[in-house]
Amino acid sequence: EPEVTQTPSHQVTQMGQEVILRCVPISNHLYFYWYRQILGQKVEFLVSFYNNEISEKSEIFDDQFSVERPDGSNFTLKIRSTKLEDSAMYFCASSPSGTGGGWEAFFGQGTRLTVV
Amino acid sequence: GENVEQHPSTLSVQEGDSAVIKCTYSDSASNYFPWYKQELGKGPQLIIDIRSNVGEKKDQRIAVTLNKTAKHFSLHITETQPEDSAVYFCAASKNTGKLIFGQGTTLQVKP
Numbered sequence: 348e349p350e351v352t353q354t355p356s357h358q359v360t361q362m363g364q365e366v367i368l369r370c371v372p373i374s375n376h377l378y379f380y381w382y383r384q385i386l387g388q389k390v391e392f393l394v395s396f397y398n399n400e401i402s403e404k405s406e407i408f409d410d411q412f413s414v415e416r417p418d419g420s421n422f423t424l425k426i427r428s429t430k431l432e433d434s435a436m437y438f439c440a441s442s443p444s445g446t447g448g449g450w451e452a453f454f455g456q457g458t459r460l461t462v463v
Numbered sequence: 464g465e466n467v468e469q470h471p472s473t474l475s476v477q478e479g480d481s482a483v484i485k486c487t488y489s490d491s492a493s494n495y496f497p498w499y500k501q502e503l504g505k506g507p508q509l510i511i512d513i514r515s516n517v518g519e520k521k522d523q524r525i526a527v528t529l530n531k532t533a534k535h536f537s538l539h540i541t542e543t544q545p546e547d548s549a550v551y552f553c554a555a556s557k558n559t560g561k562l563i564f565g566q567g568t569t570l571q572v573k574p
Contacts, residue, residue, distance in 0.1 A: 351506075382562075390507065390552060390562075392561050395559070395560045397560075402559070402560070403560070403561050438506050438507070452497070452560070453509065454499075454508070455506050456504075456505055457505075
């Protein structure tokens with residue numbers, strides 16, 4: 348069964364360092380997302396991406412964050428200068444399409460980011 | 464703003480009993496309501512969803528009901544089993560792909 352895969356599963360980084368979280372969405376999906384979940388809290392939307400551009404982003408997704416689809420398979424989230432409060436589980440998700448249904452989002456297993 | 468409230472935060476049932484988790488949403492334009500199950504150390508897994516043009520959907524032991532007037536939707540699990548133990552999240556979307564999640568319900572099914 349096709350699945351969203353994320354690497355690494357756990358990333359530890361020093362405050363102020365740049366991190367890149369990687370995702371391989373399901374191959375025929377067109378919409379890609381990043382969510383985060385701070386320990387013990389709800390899953391929060393960060394950004395959606397379609398047709399090689401951001402379609403929507405939350406207030407959390409400030410200038411420190413960026414997303415990219417560098418090739419036909421990978422989807423990345425970059426945090427330029429990490430802060431302690433960026434520590435969270437980051438989930439990548441993908442959906443098959445965006446109109447007339449097909450909004451089912453399938454999530455990866457997550458990357459736990461720990462900023463020290 | 465957009466918000467989804469989920470209750471209860473924890474739910475403990477005996478194996479074989481039913482479990483009901485309830486959510487309310489604030490944005491009346493929401494028209495897609497998925498439910499996710501999250502097991503420890505894993506990502507959310509879609510278990511059932513419902514769109515605003517139907518009031519109820521069932522898949523084996525799980526069912527979801529939607530009351531658009533009241534902006535309520537609920538997950539019903541019948542004949543619960545220990546492997547149903549997990550955190551369950553409801554979510555709402557306006558067909559933009561962006562999901563607004565509830566706070567989650569930790570379901571414990573006791574053998």
